[in-house]
Amino acid sequence: xxSQDAEPPPLGRTGPGSAPARPWLPRxxxxxxxxxxxxxxxxLAAGLVFTATGLLPSGDASATVRRILPIxxxxxxxxxxxxxTAVAGVFDVAATRLAVxxxxxxxxxxxxxxxxxxxxxxxxNLDTTAVLxxxxxxxxxxxxxxxxxxxxxxxxxxxxxxxxxxxxxxLTNLLAADRVDLSPAAFAARLGPAQAASLVVTLxxxxxxxxxxxxxxxxxxxxxxxxxxxxKWLFRIAGAxxxxxxxxxxxxxxxxxxxxxAAFAVVVAFAVRQRSALRWGLVPWRLPVFVTGLFLVxxxxxxxxxxxxxxxxxxxxxxxxxxxxxxxxxxxLANLVNNLPAYVxxxxxxxxxxxxxxxxxxxxxxxxxxVTPWASLATLIWYERCVTSGVxxxxxxxxxxxxxxxxxGIGLAVAALIWV
Numbered sequence: 001x002x003s004q005d006a007e008p009p010p011l012g013r014t015g016p017g018s019a020p021a022r023p024w025l026p027r028x029x030x031x032x033x034x035x036x037x038x039x040x041x042x043x044l045a046a047g048l049v050f051t052a053t054g055l056l057p058s059g060d061a062s063a064t065v066r067r068i069l070p071i072x073x074x075x076x077x078x079x080x081x082x083x084x085t086a087v088a089g090v091f092d093v094a095a096t097r098l099a100v101x102x103x104x105x106x107x108x109x110x111x112x113x114x115x116x117x118x119x120x121x122x123x124x125n126l127d128t129t130a131v132l133x134x135x136x137x138x139x140x141x142x143x144x145x146x147x148x149x150x151x152x153x154x155x156x157x158x159x160x161x162x163x164x165x166x167x168x169x170x171l172t173n174l175l176a177a178d179r180v181d182l183s184p185a186a187f188a189a190r191l192g193p194a195q196a197a198s199l200v201v202t203l204x205x206x207x208x209x210x211x212x213x214x215x216x217x218x219x220x221x222x223x224x225x226x227x228x229x230x231x232k233w234l235f236r237i238a239g240a241x242x243x244x245x246x247x248x249x250x251x252x253x254x255x256x257x258x259x260x261x262a263a264f265a266v267v268v269a270f271a272v273r274q275r276s277a278l279r280w281g282l283v284p285w286r287l288p289v290f291v292t293g294l295f296l297v298x299x300x301x302x303x304x305x306x307x308x309x310x311x312x313x314x315x316x317x318x319x320x321x322x323x324x325x326x327x328x329x330x331x332x333l334a335n336l337v338n339n340l341p342a343y344v345x346x347x348x349x350x351x352x353x354x355x356x357x358x359x360x361x362x363x364x365x366x367x368x369x370x371v372t373p374w375a376s377l378a379t380l381i382w383y384e385r386c387v388t389s390g391v392x393x394x395x396x397x398x399x400x401x402x403x404x405x406x407x408x409g410i411g412l413a414v415a416a417l418i419w420v
Contacts, residue, residue, distance in 0.1 A: 036380070040290035047296025056300040064295050071174050072288045073256035077263040078168070079284035081241060082128040084266045087277050088238035089229030091120075091136045096227040099140060104220040110211045113137070113151060114203055117158040122165045123246050127287065129159040130378035134385045144221040148391050150210040156382040157402070161202040161367050161409055164195040168249060168259075171291065172343040176362045179347060180355045184249050191359065193420035194413040198367050201409040209401045237269040290377070291340070298341035302348055311349040314361070318353070320418055323360035326350060327414050330361045331368025331406060335375045339365040360414050367409040370402035 033041075050056040085091065098116055102108035117137075121129045134155045141148035163170040165188050167177040177187050209215065229235035241262040248258035270277050298306070313329040315322050326346060333342035346361040369375030373383040386393050 036290075036384070037286055040286045040293060043293030043297055044289050045293070047293045047300070050296060050300040056296060056303065060299060060303070061296060064299055065292070067175075067178075068291060068295055070254070070256045071171060072291065074168070074174070074259050075171070075287050075291065076284055077256065077259040078125060078128070078245075079131075079287065080282055081245065081259060081263040081266055082124055082132055083282055083284075084263075084270055084277065085238040085242060086132045086136075087270075087274075088231070088234040088266075089227065090235060090238050090242070091132055092139075092227045093229060093235065095136045095140045096143075096224050099144060099221070100223045100226055102223070104223055106211065106213075106216060106218070106220065109221070110150075110207060113154050114158060114199075114206065117154045118162040118199065121159050121162040122169050123242070125168055126159040126163045126170055126376070126378040127381065129155055130381040130385070133159075134382050135389070138386075138389050138391060140224075143224045146221050147217055148389075149393070150206070150216050152382070152386055152391055152393075153206060153210045156379055157202050157206060157370065157405060158199075159378040159382065160370055160376055161198045161405065162195070163366050164191045164198060164363065164413070166249070168255060170366055172339060172362055172365050174255070175343060175347065176358060179352075179358060183252065191362075191417070193416035194359075194363055197412040197416040198363075198409045201412055202405055205401060205405045205408070209397075231273055234269055234273055238266050241266045287377070294338070294340050295344060298344050301341075302345050306345045307348055310345045314346060314349055314357075316349075316351050316354070318351075318357050322354070323357050323418060324414055326357050326361040327364035327368075327410050330364030331410055334365045334369040335371045335406075338374060339369040339376045342369075356417065359417055363413045363417060364410055367413055368406045370406045371399055 047056070047061075051058060051061040094116060095113075098112040099109060102112055117129055117133060120133055134152060137151040137155055138148050141151045163173070167173045167182075167184050167187055173187070177184075182190060213219065244265075245258050245262040248261070249255065267278065302310075310329065310333075314326045317325075330339075330342050330346045333345065336342075343361065343365040346365070347358065350358050350361060369379060372379075374380050383393065
């Protein structure tokens with residue numbers, strides 16, 4: 001047993017006659033915090049300081065917290081559902097079956113992997129694709145003995161560009177759907193053409209710059225053996241819970257309620273069949289803390305500075321020019337800071353009646369945050385996972401190709417939003 005695994009001494013002493021020791025739990029907990037954890041904590045601390053000092057009026061802060069409470073419930077429960085679904089082997093089974101079905105053909109594998117990443121993003125949200133699908137794709141590349149970057153690029157681009165279709169696909173969608181008062185089915189109908197346009201651009205760029213023969217470096221691959229889940233009952237229950245969540249959502253069940261029911265069912269199944277998988281680390285505290293702090297901080301900045309700048313850049317025009325200006329401004333600000341504050345800042349200056357302009361902003365902050373690693377939380381998580389897995393991400397190539405996807409994707413998606 002290593003020193004890190006050794007049981008700590010009782011609180012208050014380290015041995016006979018020794019002086020009282022400092023508590024070990026806080027130090028151990030702090031040692032496990034990563035960079036993203038500290039960013040989330042710092043944002044929440046800054047937001048609380050701004051509220052306490054009056055820089056952000058308490059009424060505005062209360063309204064913001066009330067608005068995002070249902071979103072925080074959804075985030076907490078959907079991430080538990082996604083994590084346990086991965087433990088149950090659902091993602092691994094799906095990924096290896098895609099490779100088997102493609103039968104060594106890279107074009108078939110490309111289309112199936114893109115479909116897998118797109119459906120995961122649309123149905124469970126972009127952070128699920130970044131957090132859980134990225135390591136699955138990298139493991140699949142290792143098992144096939146192929147270059148990992150093409151599969152990794154599927155997850156980062158489609159985590160963002162495939163996140164337009166449903167309110168659950170992206171946190172920004174939840175805010176926009178609430179603002180324009182669209183049900184999930186109506187939201188999908190309104191954004192469907194824009195989503196299709198964004199996917200066409202993304203798949204074209206993926207094939208041309210990462211997947212074609214000259215880039216991937218192999219003609220064919222050897223299909224792997226199908227993945228067999230360790231517990232078939234957990235696999236079936238987790239898969240059924242995901243299907244229930246999507247069906248309940250489309251059936252009009254409140255978002256947080258649907259995700260909470262699905263997550264609860266999977267947690268109960270694991271409590272019965274694999275209790276060791278239920279640990280405190282499953283509680284997704286970082287993302288809710290990050291979102292709460294980010295909203296408070298951005299609202300404070302908007303009150304004192306950003307609101308005027310965004311109003312000048314976006315304009316209040318509901319016409320074609322106004323929609324494109326909202327989309328491009330949102331994309332630009334997302335790559336400077338993050339897509340969440342970019343959406344919130346843009347939403348604050350768009351007139352309530354300008355629904356198409358608001359959806360143009362949504363396209364900009366969903367399809368556009370690809371150029372810098374911090375442009376969206378999903379992109380940041382993906383980049384961190386690639387680096388820790390030893391995958392070389394050429395930043396110049398990544399930046400240039402991502403900028404191309406963002407520009408072409410926004411242009412075509414906004415056109416589809418306006419004209420289709």
